[in-house]
Amino acid sequence: xxxxxxxxxxxxxxxxxxxxxxxxxxxxxxxxxxxxxxxxxxxxxxxxxxxxxxxxxxxxxxxxxxxxxxxxxxxxxxxxxxxxxxxxxxxxxxxxxxxxxxxxxxxxxxxxxxxxxxxxxxxxxxxxxxxxxxxxxxxxxxxxxxxxxxxxxxxxxxxxxxxxxxxxxxxxxxxxxxxxxxxxxxxxxxxxxxxxxxxxxxxxxxxxxxxxxxxxxxxxxxxxxxxxxxxxxxxxxxxxxxxxxxxxxxxxxxxxxxxxxxxxxxxxxxxxxxxxxxxxxxxxxxxxxxxxxxxxxxxxxxxxxxxx
Amino acid sequence: xxxxxxxxxxxxxxxxxxxxxxxxxxxxxxxxxxxxxxxxxxxxxxxxxxxxxxxxxxxxxxxxxxxxxxxxxxxxxxxxxxxxxxxxxxxxxxxxxxxxxxxxxxxxxxxxxxxxxxxxxxxxxxxxxxxxxxxxxxxxxxxxxxxxxxxxxxxxxxxxxxxxxxxxxxxxxxxxxxxxxxxxxxxxxxxxxxxxxxxxxxxxxxxxxxxxxxxxxxxxxxxxxxxxxxxxxxxxxxxxxxxxxxxxxxxxxxxxxxxxxxxxxxxxxxxxxxxxxxxxxxxxxxxxxxxxxxxxxxxxxxxxxxxxxx
Numbered sequence: 001x002x003x004x005x006x007x008x009x010x011x012x013x014x015x016x017x018x019x020x021x022x023x024x025x026x027x028x029x030x031x032x033x034x035x036x037x038x039x040x041x042x043x044x045x046x047x048x049x050x051x052x053x054x055x056x057x058x059x060x061x062x063x064x065x066x067x068x069x070x071x072x073x074x075x076x077x078x079x080x081x082x083x084x085x086x087x088x089x090x091x092x093x094x095x096x097x098x099x100x101x102x103x104x105x106x107x108x109x110x111x112x113x114x115x116x117x118x119x120x121x122x123x124x125x126x127x128x129x130x131x132x133x134x135x136x137x138x139x140x141x142x143x144x145x146x147x148x149x150x151x152x153x154x155x156x157x158x159x160x161x162x163x164x165x166x167x168x169x170x171x172x173x174x175x176x177x178x179x180x181x182x183x184x185x186x187x188x189x190x191x192x193x194x195x196x197x198x199x200x201x202x203x204x205x206x207x208x209x210x211x212x213x214x215x216x217x218x219x220x221x222x223x224x225x226x227x228x229x230x231x232x233x234x235x236x237x238x239x240x241x242x243x244x245x246x247x248x249x250x251x252x253x254x255x256x257x258x259x260x261x262x263x264x265x266x267x268x269x270x271x272x273x274x275x276x277x278x279x280x281x282x283x284x285x286x287x288x289x290x291x292x293x294x295x296x297x298x299x300x301x302x303x304x305x306x307x308x
Numbered sequence: 309x310x311x312x313x314x315x316x317x318x319x320x321x322x323x324x325x326x327x328x329x330x331x332x333x334x335x336x337x338x339x340x341x342x343x344x345x346x347x348x349x350x351x352x353x354x355x356x357x358x359x360x361x362x363x364x365x366x367x368x369x370x371x372x373x374x375x376x377x378x379x380x381x382x383x384x385x386x387x388x389x390x391x392x393x394x395x396x397x398x399x400x401x402x403x404x405x406x407x408x409x410x411x412x413x414x415x416x417x418x419x420x421x422x423x424x425x426x427x428x429x430x431x432x433x434x435x436x437x438x439x440x441x442x443x444x445x446x447x448x449x450x451x452x453x454x455x456x457x458x459x460x461x462x463x464x465x466x467x468x469x470x471x472x473x474x475x476x477x478x479x480x481x482x483x484x485x486x487x488x489x490x491x492x493x494x495x496x497x498x499x500x501x502x503x504x505x506x507x508x509x510x511x512x513x514x515x516x517x518x519x520x521x522x523x524x525x526x527x528x529x530x531x532x533x534x535x536x537x538x539x540x541x542x543x544x545x546x547x548x549x550x551x552x553x554x555x556x557x558x559x560x561x562x563x564x565x566x567x568x569x570x571x572x573x574x575x576x577x578x579x580x581x582x583x584x585x586x587x588x589x590x591x592x593x594x595x596x597x598x599x600x601x602x603x604x605x606x607x608x609x610x611x612x613x614x615x616x617x618x
Contacts, residue, residue, distance in 0.1 A: 053583065054580070054581075054582075055584065056580050057586065057587040058587075061536065061538075062435075062529060062533060063341075063525065063529070063537070066528065067338045067576065067577075068587075070334055070338060071334070071580030071581065072580065074330050075324075075325055075580070075581055076325060087435070088435045088436065088437040088529075088530075089437065091447075091530045092447045092528070092530050156433050156434045
């Protein structure tokens with residue numbers, strides 16, 4: 001009897017798997033609200049389009065992710081969506097995918113490979129642009145004069161490097177804009193708070209603005225500023241990148257001044273790319289996601305529509 | 309072994325395309341570094357010790373080779389030889405400390421774990437790509453099995469290390485010494501066995517295997533990464549114990565370890581094939597299996613003790 005039910009289940013699985021396209025999605029993990037929103041977006045878009053999605057969470061480990069991609073290939077999926085943990089080391093496994101004629105769509109982070117025919121397209125935000133937008137917004141807000149504390153993301157990660165570079169480009173025209181300290185808070189709220197506390201002790205009232213590479217660190221910094229008796233949003237201008245729901249709440253409360261959105265809702269774009277690749281169309285190597293700037297003026301209207 | 313066959317059978321019935329040669333070959337290739345490290349770990353555990361430095365030595369080896377090849381233009385073969393020697397000597401050093409000063413292996417290898425991880429990040433903070441014709445040649449190499457499936461070099465290394473391990477454990481004097489040492493250190497000493505030399509060799513072997521695992525991982529990823537293999541040593545220990553080796557030493561086989569590694573790999577592959585379950589289920593299943601096995605072993609040990617006394 002038990003055997004029979006297993007058999008029936010297996011048959012069922014076969015029958016269900018034959019018809020619609022099967023797409024494997026190899027995700028980094030679930031380390032932040034942003035990433036969870038990205039996962040949800042891809043899952044729900046797959047459901048909308050009637051695509052069977054095989055989801056694998058690499059728990060932040062590259063070896064797990066390579067294994068997942070190889071598993072997808074062995075299983076004979078129609079296409080693979082990959083959000084790579086790190087930039088290097090993808091040559092061998094993507095070669096395998098290419099030989100099996102399975103198109104690979106990269107989302108949110110790029111990779112370094114010698115042969116760029118190994119993937120169909122990359123769908124990602126332009127981190128440099130995000131940094132530049134934040135820098136320009138801040139310069140305008142403070143009329144080109146500020147003592148800035150920069151809270152960097154994980155050392156060596158692409159978003160941290162690029163958001164730093166872009167911000168510097170954004171403020172380079174203004175000689176009064178000075179970065180007085182730049183330290184890593186590892187994209188975490190708790191670390192953002194700790195680093196901010198230390199910097200307040202060291203620089204005190206020299207600090208008139210904070211630029212954080214993500215919202216979580218900015219929210220930590222806001223806490224530290226409040227505890228030191230300052231008014232974030234007034235005494236110290238705070239700008240950050242990501243545009244998560246908590247950041248919108250803080251903007252409505254007047255504590256955060258600006259957040260440059262880094263859109264995680266890549267599902268629709270990713271599956272557009274998958275469908276085009278499966279139809280044999282040629283895709284541009286990079287598709288840039290349009291990012292918007294939100295500040296206290298428009299935060300209130302947008303807040304109710306924020307899902308993440 | 310039965311558990312492995314059962315699991316594989318279940319997964320094969322459940323998921324379309326699981327019962328293919330390709331998936332089985334992938335199982336060997338994808339778990340080759342786990343398997344290689346598990347062979348070394350089996351000797352350590354058989355001798356009554358433990359080695360926690362495995363994951364860090366693996367990470368150090370990958371980034372060390374990548375940096376030598378990528379940044380200093382050294383030939384990969386030379387870099388690999390140096391890395392293997394480093395792994396083995398680090399293991400020997402830990403073994404010597406454990407033997408000479410009668411220190412607990414847990415703490416000495418914990419120190420080794422931090423040391424190797426730290427060194428890996430000193431060598432490089434970021435992952436480094438290995439682009440060298442030698443690497444592409446090895447990665448592209450495979451023993452063709454059928455027209456679509458070929459056995460990759462990583463799987464071959466695993467099988468070779470395993471074969472050497474079986475020889476050492478069951479057909480060489482060294483293996484006998486390890487079993488005797490794990491059974492009872494006091495009696496091993498009384499029997500006049502070279503206790504010190506065996507201990508140092510066991511840890512050197514484990515260090516060497518970890519370095520081989522690192523080499524395999526560097527081929528697998530085509531790069532070196534100082535952050536990989538965090539918690540890897542625990543996966544290795546779990547595979548060995550699920551394979552029936554007693555943590556107290558003296559009892560166990562390498563064939564069991566192979567089964568343990570394959571069980572680990574099968575669960576992971578089955579989760580990818582399913583594609584709906586949370587991948588953390590791997591940990592839950594392995595944890596449950598581990599508990600079941602320990603209880604089972606305790607039960608066996610008790611019944612055999614009862615049989616002996618009556």
